[in-house]
Amino acid sequence: MSLPAHVIREKGGNVLPLAAVGMLVAAAVVGSGIDLSRAYKVENRLQSACDAGVLAGRRTVTTNGFDAASQSAAKAFFTANFDDSRQETRSTDFKVTADEKANTVTGTATTVLDTLIMRLFGYNDFTLSVTCGSSMGVGNADIMMVLDTTGSMNNSLLYSQTRIMALRDAMKNFYDTLANATSGTNARIRYGFVPYSSSVNVGRLLYDEDPSYIADARTYQSRQAYFIDYSTATKTSGTPTYKNESSTYWDKYSNTGYNSSNCGNQVPGNDANYSDYGSATTTMTTSGSGSSSAVIKTTTQPQRKAAYQCDRQGWNGKYYIWVYYYTRDKVTSDTYTNYTLVNSPGANRDFYTWEYKPVSYSTSQYKAFSPVTTYTGENGAAVSSTWAGCIEERTTTASSSFSYSSSNGYSPSGAMDIDIDTAPTATESTKWSPLWPEVAYRRWNSSGYYTTSTSDRGGSASSYCPAKAQLLTEMSESAFDSYANSLAAQGSTYLDIGMIWGGRMLSPDGIFGNTVNIEPNNGGEVSRHIVFMTDGVMEPNYLIQQAWGIEYWDRRVTSDGYTDDTARHTSRFLAVCNAIKDKGIRIWVVAFTSGLSTDLKTCASDNSSFTANSSAELNTAFQEIAKQVGELRITQ
Secondary structure: OOOOHHHHOOOHHHHHHHHHHHHHHHHHHHHHHHHHHHHHHHHHHHHHHHHHHHHHHHHOOEOOEOOHHHHHHHHHHHHHHOOHHHHOEEEEEEEEEEOOOOOEEEEEEEEEEEOOOHHHHOOOEEEEEEEEEEEEEOOEEEEEEEEEOOHHHHOEOHHHOEHHHHHHHHHHHHHHHHHHHHOOOOOOEEEEEEEEOOOEEOHHHHHHHOHHHEOOEEEEEEEEEEEEEOOOOEEEOOOOEEEEEEEEEEEEOOOOOEOHHHHHHHOOOOOOOOEEOOOOEEEEEEEOOHHHOEEEEEEEEEEEEEEEEEEEOOOOOOEEEEEEEEEEEEEEEEEEEOOEEEOOOOOOEEEEEEEEEEEEEEOOOHHHOOOEEEOOOHHHOOEEEOOOOEEEOOOOOOOOOOEEEOOOEEEOOOOHHHOOOOOOOOOHHHOEEEOOHHHOEEEEOOOOOEOOOOEOOEEEOOEOOOOEOEEEEOOOHHHHHHHHHOOOOOOOEOHHHHHHHHHHHHOOOOOOHHHHOOOOOOOOOEEEEEEEEEOOOOEOOOOOEEOOEOHHHHOOOOOOOOOOHHHHHHHHHHHHHHHHHOOOOEEEEEEEOOOOOHHHHHHOOOOOEEEEOOHHHHHHHHHHHHHHHOEEEEOO
């Protein structure tokens, strides 16, 4: 039976199989889109986690290299950023390695994502894999290390290590971190140093820059020697008198034992007269005044004569010769008139007295590092001294408050000691002067109290000078380490003098601008940093010679020699911090074995302050700064 022709010609029945085929194709297209979209999202998340892992791993690298701690940090950050349960993945793995110096950390992350729809077509899962890498990239950087080298840095930490030793180690590791980061690049890293305590050692830098920056004369709290010149005097000789006559048992004249029969034959004859022995002492007093004044020079000369006898020593029955001395003082008082007082020793001159007072000295030879003689030694003896390089600051004002703003500059305007840019002029008060320990003296009155009056009583003032400062320069590892090893601890804590000179030596607008502004050969920008380390708080001492003189007597900072001394130095410190930051210089502050005070935190740039209570923590702080001086970046 054949089908009717109209049935054969009917096409409506073909839609169903065609629709079935179309649904399968649509399912494959939509399903692949859904699963591929899921895979794309997972792969992006996997890449982000991989990047986070290597960044964390590289950030925690220290001079120990890519050690277990760094590997653990890398894996922890990866895990925190990629969760199988949330990503609907399984069999996730993250492997991380580093090159020899651990400058670059690389990673590989893999995971498996099960499909939802494509499994209907035989595709059960996707294996996803990404690679990542992170390195420390350092551009051009100028780093000025302003380092506390005060006496407390000699205090011990654990295992007999002192704070200054810990600082040296942290500095060396800082250098190694940046050296590794710049290895194989053309980046320029320069280092400068300002060790500080109660002054800074910048004299050689100033003299080499311009000798006229240093004053040719300076008044110091000192003492003046006076000598009596007898060359024109009239002498009236006094009659000797004899005092303090006594007989003194002395000792055996000879340790040779004798029999009673021959001991007497060995006894020397007694001295008939007194004779001088020992050194004479001289005192001088004055009488009268003006043209009728006289000097009475009293000389006391010890004298003695000897008597001998033979006597028996009981315990062995032997006879020995014993000597007895009769002593007295020969006192002679001579009177001199028409004498003159001079300030230097010489022939026919005797030291007379001291006058403790401000004394003006020429510094023209001393500032050139040539030896200079002053008559400030014992009884006016000549003392030769050569400048070690520490300075006293230039003119200032004894104000209670100091400030700096971009719009108004420094206030008060007369405080040149906090001005980090302006060069000295021909006016001496605008110049720095040498710290001169050999002529620095304090004075007190007859009751033992300090006095600002001229006095004939006094004593030397303590004076401390840290290691020489260094301008910015590229340094080899051995040169850097040698500098670190030269640091020694002494003196009081003047945070302001350290920061002032850190700013002066890093300012592109200051007296050392020719050094600061040397362009790097690679033509890149230069970032500038001050790393400021202290183990204490501001602690000025108004009785020592420091960068502002001897404060109790000079009163350059305070009105009475001591009141608000600490607060006024702190105000200077904060004003200078603001001036430095205004130049785009980043200030890093590390408080070592001391709390991070509000003043220190205020001084630091944003997110740039650290505390360290041990050698390890100090090293960590310096490492963190080194890493942020550089830049971590993704390389793959």
